[in-house]
Amino acid sequence: MKQxxxxxxxxxxxxxxxxxxxxxxxxxxxxxxxxxxxxxxxKQYTLTISLFLTGMGIGASISEKVMKRLIVAFIWIxxxxxLIGGFSSFIMFGMTAFAPxxxxxxxxxxxxxxIGALTGLELPILIRKANEIGVELxxxxxxxxxxxxxxxxxxxxxxxxxxxxxxxxxxxxxxxxLINLTVAMAVLYLFRKEILKLKIHLISxxxxxxxxxxxxxxxxxxxxxxxxxxxxxxxxxxxxxxYQKIILTKExxxxxxxxxxxxxxxxxxEYRYHETLVHVPMTATEDxxxxxVLGGGDGLAVRELLKYDELESIYLIDLDPAITELANNNYxxxxxxxGALKDDRVTVRNEDAFEYLEKDGMFYDVILIDLPxxxxxxxxxxxxxxxxxxxxxxxxxxxAAMVQATSPVFATEVYWTIDExxxxxxxxxxxxxxxxxxxxxxxxxxxxxxxxxxxxLDFTVETDFLTEELLSAFTVFGKDEDREIFNRxxxxxxxxxxxxxxxxxxEKYEQAWDNY
Numbered sequence: 001m002k003q004x005x006x007x008x009x010x011x012x013x014x015x016x017x018x019x020x021x022x023x024x025x026x027x028x029x030x031x032x033x034x035x036x037x038x039x040x041x042x043k044q045y046t047l048t049i050s051l052f053l054t055g056m057g058i059g060a061s062i063s064e065k066v067m068k069r070l071i072v073a074f075i076w077i078x079x080x081x082x083l084i085g086g087f088s089s090f091i092m093f094g095m096t097a098f099a100p101x102x103x104x105x106x107x108x109x110x111x112x113x114x115i116g117a118l119t120g121l122e123l124p125i126l127i128r129k130a131n132e133i134g135v136e137l138x139x140x141x142x143x144x145x146x147x148x149x150x151x152x153x154x155x156x157x158x159x160x161x162x163x164x165x166x167x168x169x170x171x172x173x174x175x176x177x178l179i180n181l182t183v184a185m186a187v188l189y190l191f192r193k194e195i196l197k198l199k200i201h202l203i204s205x206x207x208x209x210x211x212x213x214x215x216x217x218x219x220x221x222x223x224x225x226x227x228x229x230x231x232x233x234x235x236x237x238x239x240x241x242x243y244q245k246i247i248l249t250k251e252x253x254x255x256x257x258x259x260x261x262x263x264x265x266x267x268x269x270e271y272r273y274h275e276t277l278v279h280v281p282m283t284a285t286e287d288x289x290x291x292x293v294l295g296g297g298d299g300l301a302v303r304e305l306l307k308y309d310e311l312e313s314i315y316l317i318d319l320d321p322a323i324t325e326l327a328n329n330n331y332x333x334x335x336x337x338x339g340a341l342k343d344d345r346v347t348v349r350n351e352d353a354f355e356y357l358e359k360d361g362m363f364y365d366v367i368l369i370d371l372p373x374x375x376x377x378x379x380x381x382x383x384x385x386x387x388x389x390x391x392x393x394x395x396x397x398x399x400a401a402m403v404q405a406t407s408p409v410f411a412t413e414v415y416w417t418i419d420e421x422x423x424x425x426x427x428x429x430x431x432x433x434x435x436x437x438x439x440x441x442x443x444x445x446x447x448x449x450x451x452x453x454x455x456x457l458d459f460t461v462e463t464d465f466l467t468e469e470l471l472s473a474f475t476v477f478g479k480d481e482d483r484e485i486f487n488r489x490x491x492x493x494x495x496x497x498x499x500x501x502x503x504x505x506x507e508k509y510e511q512a513w514d515n516y
Contacts, residue, residue, distance in 0.1 A: 011190055015183050016126050017154075019078065023119040024155030025163065025176050026085045027052045030112045032159075033089060033169055036245050036260055037096050038105055041376045042506075048112050055116020062117070063124035070129045071191045074122065075201060078184030079208055081118050084111060086177025086212045089170045090219045097229040160242070168240045170223045174216040181209055231258065237330060241322035248332060255332045256438075257298060259323075259372060266438035267336055270300055273404075273442065275466040276434050276474070278304035281366050281400035281446055283457045288365035289313070292394065294353040294382075296370035297323035299337030305368075306340055307461040314346045315364075321350040354381055357390035364394055367401040373509065374406075374414075374498075380506050383418055385497045388425035392449065401427075401447045408433050408481040409441040411512035416483050417495055417505055419445050424497035428452055432474040433481070441481070 034044030297318030
């Protein structure tokens with residue numbers, strides 16, 4: 001081959017790797033968008049992967065009809081990927097804020113299928129172009145596919161560890177779109193001698209670049225105004241961590257924390273939740289010296305624990321370092337948690353709770369399980385018999401654990417399934433529900449190795465809500481929220497433990513909250 005042809009063929013291999021990186025990033029970006037806005041991460045990532053691969057198949061089939069002007073076809077495919085993919089996140093937030101319910105999901109799935117189809121068009125065209133230049137078909141196919149597969153790995157790693165944490169979902173889309181556009185413009189220059197009406201393609205590329213650059217610098221601010229409509233109060237902090245979307249809002253003194261769109265607390269009534277979570281098991285445990293908190297990275301549960309001067313050590317295990325950093329540095333959270341995580345008695349570790357219990361060798365007098373609801377696979381494992389067995393193995397005799405267990409009113413079967421799962425791990429349980437205005441009627445399950453006796457408990461620390469008289473009322477459940485659950489046919493529902501092998505709690509949770 002001539003030197004120019006060699007140069008062109010080498011660039012084709014590089015181009016295939018780069019566009020593959022971009023394709024994978026768009027694929028996981030759409031999954032993250034669906035998980036954040038539509039909920040149920042497993043479902044959204046499954047749909048995204050399925051639709052994207054189906055689109056690639058459709059695109060590969062269509063590529064058979066592209067026999068001439070291969071380079072021009074590739075350039076316009078990249079133009080379309082840059083434009084559609086670049087604006088995808090921005091438009092998704094806009095539709096969520098203003099469009100009728102369901103249209104945002106339809107838009108996301110349509111875009112996923114479209115970008116998948118365009119990605120499926122790219123590789124066959126590049127392979128045929130390399131072959132046209134003079135590279136043997138078997139060699140051109142192998143090299144393009146190698147670049148494609150290697151690019152896929154790089155794309156996934158870039159999104160998880162760099163783009164999402166540093167740029168967020170809106171800027172990431174515009175940035176990746178610009179990379180697709182850059183590849184198209186480089187191909188346009190490299191093959192300029194064989195392209196007719198070069199100026200038209202050049203002007204089109206420059207126009208798309210202007211839109212994408214404008215989106216990169218100004219799109220996130222506009223999308224932020226769209227996102228604001230998803231929340232009741234003004235957003236005062238927005239952050240994409242490696243694990244979740246973190247939002248703080250504040251209005252008329254009410255500070256609220258949201259993780260992936262789900263409310264975690266309201267400063268107006270969080271004390272009702274945290275006093276119940278902390279003081280009931282602490283009062284029921286004699287001579288508590290060492291406490292383990294799983295979750296609770298906002299520091300509010302630890303704030304309540306620090307009221308006990310006799311406590312010697314508190315271990316807080318929260319997966320996301322962004323949450324504990326926010327709790328230690330954000331003015332609004334510091335006002336609420338009173339700098340609890342800075343106390344010398346507190347040890348903070350950013351680890352997975354399940355994995356921590358598997359390797360930890362200590363026993364605890366009290367274990368507080370303050371984790372988000374089981375609305376995805378990663379959280380579900382923290383509501384399984386296997387997990388509660390680990391909790392039992394770290395709880396000293398005479399000690400107590402308290403588990404936040406969602407609402408027995410809105411998700412009755414979920415609440416009692418959690419209770420049944422804890423019992424199946426060999427623990428005794430007692431059930432509580434408390435009215436928390438920002439959440440509604442909320443449930444807790446206390447667990448111990450020994451039978452639980454609440455009579456004669458005397459709260460020795462200052463509380464704003466909890467009294468001894470209230471405690472007995474917390475254990476009384478109405479007919480529509482009691483353990484006796486009946487389906488629409490009037491048949492009693494049989495509860496079974498949630499396990500790693502049979503994670504049926506997720507489906508129950510989705511069904512329960514679907515109407516709220």
